[in-house]
Amino acid sequence: MAQGLHLIWMILCVHLICISSQQEIEFIYNGFSQADLYTDGVAKILTKGLLQLTDGSGQKMGHAFLKKPFEFNSPGSFSFSTHFVCALVPKPGSTGGHGIAFVLSASMDLTQADATSFLGLFNISTQGSPSSHIVAVELDTALSAEFNDIDKNHVGIDVNSLISIASTPAAYFSEIEGQNESINLLSGRAIQVWVDYRGGVLNVSLAPLKIQKPSRPLLSRSVNLSETFPDKKLFLGFSGATGSLISYQYILGWSFSRNKESLQALDVTKLPRVPSHKAKKKKPATLLIIFLVLLAIIVFLALGAAYVYMRWKYAEVREEWEKEYGPHRFSYKALYDATKGFNKDEILGKGGFGEVYKGSLPSNELIAVKRVSHNAEEGMKQFVAEIVSMGNLKHKNMVPLLGYCRRKGELLLVSEYMPNGSLDQYLFHDGKPPFSWHQRFVIIKDIASALHYMHTGALQVVLHRDIKASNVMLDAEFNGRLGDFGMARFHDHGADPATTAAVGTIGYMAPELATMGACTATDVYGFGAFLLEITCGRRPVEPGLSAERRYLVKWVCECWKMASLLGARDPRLRGEILAEEVELVLKLGLLCTNGVADLRPSMDEVVQYLNGSLKLPDISPDSPGIGSFTPLVIGSNHNPASPSTKPLSASFYSSSSANDSTFVTHSIVHGHGR
Ligand SMILES: *[C@@H]1O[C@H](CO)[C@@H](O)[C@H](O)[C@H]1NC(C)=O
Ligand SMILES: *[C@@H]1O[C@H](CO)[C@@H](O)[C@H](O)[C@H]1NC(C)=O
Ligand SMILES: *[C@@H]1O[C@H](CO)[C@@H](O)[C@H](O)[C@H]1NC(C)=O
Ligand SMILES: *[C@@H]1O[C@H](CO)[C@@H](O)[C@H](O)[C@H]1NC(C)=O
Ligand SMILES: *[C@@H]1O[C@H](CO)[C@@H](O)[C@H](O)[C@H]1NC(C)=O
Ligand SMILES: *[C@@H]1O[C@H](CO)[C@@H](O)[C@H](O)[C@H]1NC(C)=O
Ligand SMILES: *[C@@H]1O[C@H](CO)[C@@H](O)[C@H](O)[C@H]1NC(C)=O
Secondary structure, eight states, rough: HHHHHHHHHHHHHHHHHHHTTOOOOOOEEEESOOEEEEEETEEEEEEEGGGEEOOOOOSSSEEEEEOOOEEOSOTOOOEEEEEEEEEEETTTSSSSOOOOEEESSSSSSOOOOOOOOGGOOOTTTTTTTTGOOEEEEEEEOOOOOOOOOSSSEEEEESSSSHHHHHHHSEEEETTTTTEEEEEOOOGSSSEEEEEEEETTTEEEEETTTTTTOOSSSSSEEEHHHHHHHHTTEEEEEEEESSSSSOEEEEEEEEESSGGGGOOOOOOOOGGGOOOOOOOHHHHHHHHHHHHHHHHHHHHHHHHHHHHHHHHHTTTTOGGGGGGGGGGGBHHHHHHHHHTTTTTTGGGGEEEETTEEEEEEOOOOOEEEEEEOOOOTTTTHHHHHHHHHHHHHOTTTTTTOOOEEEETTTTTEEEEETTTTBBBHHEEEESSOOOOOOOHHHHHHHHHHHHHHHIIIISSSOOOOOOOOOOEEEEOOTEEEEOOOGGGGOOOTTTTOTTETTTEEEEESTTTTHHHHHBBBBHHHHHHHHHHHHHHHOOOSSSSSSSSHBBBBHHHHHHHHHHTOOGGGGTTTBSOOHHHHHHHHHHHHHHHHHHHGGGGGGOOOHHHHHHHHOOOOOOOTTTTTTTTOOOOOEEEESOOTTTTGOOOOOOOOOTTTTTGGGGGGEEEEEEETTO
């Protein structure tokens, strides 16, 4: 009985020893921060738990081993399963190379082994020697012909030699595709490796990180571990090597169990990140991209700013009602370009309404662009309608109005360019040769004809409102052309005190204009003043002259009274003068400037007087209204309600627009006349 008990105890004892020697070793490292590993060479555990086998240097190797040896007794029952995740990152600028191995070795000391194609496992003398006591699963990323490598991206099982007993290109069996999918070991991405050993068969499987363990192993080969490790003791670890081909080689995590079933799966989310060594290489590219993006943003902003600037620079006011005037509408940009950006050198003249610029359209047509500043948007619709209608008036002695453009506070009127400028330059400026009587008489008849057409030729009566020498333009053949119709209402006080708002110019304005407003008779008055002006070569009012000569109408009348009517004529008149014609024009001038509107002739009669088909009525300097001059002067200190800020409301077409008188309510009758 005691013997029996003893036997039982013995059996138990042996069993316990067996169990203890067959230590239940099992571990899992999701990163190696906590791991106590033996490392040598360039191998080390980096912060964040990454096990680095090789760094970026060449001809180097590194080893990492579990410090405790792994022992086994009965070869038959000996088995293990392991799972690890590695990443091989080619050194930037290199194709990357050599490789790593999962090692079972009798000794942890592999410092005498060589790097490069020996993978840190063997040296020239231990290679192929049974005394090496090494079994390895190699992930080889270089083709070493001396070891019969099949390619530079393969997995092999090595027993005491780098000439693998089994090898195959790196791949995994994809359950979804039902076929082998190759794996690029040097992709720099994490790769899972499983090594299973049981019943003398060593299986190796690979898969990318996100893929589950394939059902079929990549390599399956019988290996007699009892034969390689006769001492039944081995160390588990990794080896990595570089040569002239260099990779950063890392192990991210490692799980091990003696029993395939109890192998713990690695937690992929807890694994350390693989450093991106491409970053170094990518840096210039990143900088370049940032630079390009910034450049693109700058260019975009610049273009945007340019667009906004252009929009602002060429901004126009365009309203719905203007659509019908489309053909008469010029774009501001077209005018801007035509006048070379409203260049000062292109200024033809400055009037009471603003500057006039010479311009050239792309069609080579020459134009004159008048910029009229105003601060009245009200009534603009009617004014534009009138301007456009004016443009529709066609007469050989009128300056053709081509169109207009509107901007905020600004109206641009485009007319044909008159090469020889305005008449007043020839009358009053010393630089130009004075005109002969013949030339002047032609111009007089031209202007009479134009005004006659305006008063009677169009569907409605059109008033000019501002007849004077400076509004008479000369074309290439020195024909008179009436221009600037209707502009009187755009007068700006500051620019030219000789012009009044809305009603015209002092000396050309009929006395009743202040109270009755503009009508054809006021135009006739202006024409009369113009007749005297062109014949006498002086302005209707010249404040510098003595009292009796100051007002032209009065003075011509005085001359007539003294029986020397012709003495009033321009002393600079060149060539022959036709006394009857000069006399006729002077008398007609006085007739037209009659202080009593009803006693003035119509333009129809004026034309006939001038062409001789009607005799001038018998008048004397003492006839009623003749030679009476009542100058109208606009108050120079205008208040905010002054005409320039008034809506542009008066109609061009009303022959007796008494309501126009609103424009002259600020006029004061100057005491000079009487
Ligand atoms: C090879 O390694 C062994 C030990 O592993 C060492 O004794 C031997 O000297 C080495 N030979 C060479 C040529 O490095
Ligand atoms: C996959 O590769 C293994 C090892 O090279 C091979 O034995 C197997 O036949 C391949 N399977 C397919 C479906 O190609
Ligand atoms: C090794 O793979 C074979 C199939 O190729 C399989 O039958 C065997 O069970 C595997 N052994 C281990 C330990 O996984
Ligand atoms: C393995 O090797 C040992 C020692 O050489 C031998 O005794 C055993 O029979 C071998 N096992 C197999 C399955 O070949
Ligand atoms: C008038 O215009 C014509 C045509 O452009 C030109 O040839 C001529 O010189 C001009 N005359 C004067 C005096 O400017
Ligand atoms: C003078 O002008 C009037 C009006 O335009 C016209 O009817 C008449 O025929 C002209 N007479 C001469 C002689 O030209
Ligand atoms: C002037 O305006 C009033 C009121 O708006 C109008 O009744 C009158 O007919 C107008 N007079 C003229 C001549 O247009």
